[in-house]
Amino acid sequence: MSDFYQNVFEVVRQIPAGRVTSYGAIARYLGTAGSSRMVGWAMNLSHHQEIYVPAHRVVNRNGLLTGKIHFGSPDQMQELLENEGIMVEDDQVVDFKTLFWDPMTELR
């Protein structure tokens, strides 16, 4: 396992419940800005990770749940988010700008 994926999982695990972040934000935090697709690929690997990775708290820049189909069922991601108090409407995180958690500023 490369350090990149390890760092991604670690950052994602640090996301507080009820907050969300974006792939690009994580990519920038890891110094691999522009390669945000790799972050998405890392999420793909997060499923066979032994540690739990809250991938549902990671959405794209528009707050759109683009990766919901990679969960068990397409509605799983939305349910998990709503279970944490995040309202999802039309596959979009409501009040995304406020709930946004930037590892660059929040995690330092």
Added chain:
DNA sequence: ACGTTGACCTATA
């Protein structure tokens, strides 16, 4: 080995 794909982002028009 090569071409295509993709849980994305930024820039330009």
Added chain:
DNA sequence: GTATAGGCCAACG
């Protein structure tokens, strides 16, 4: 505001 283009780089067939 939407539309299109380019870039990114690992995995898959």
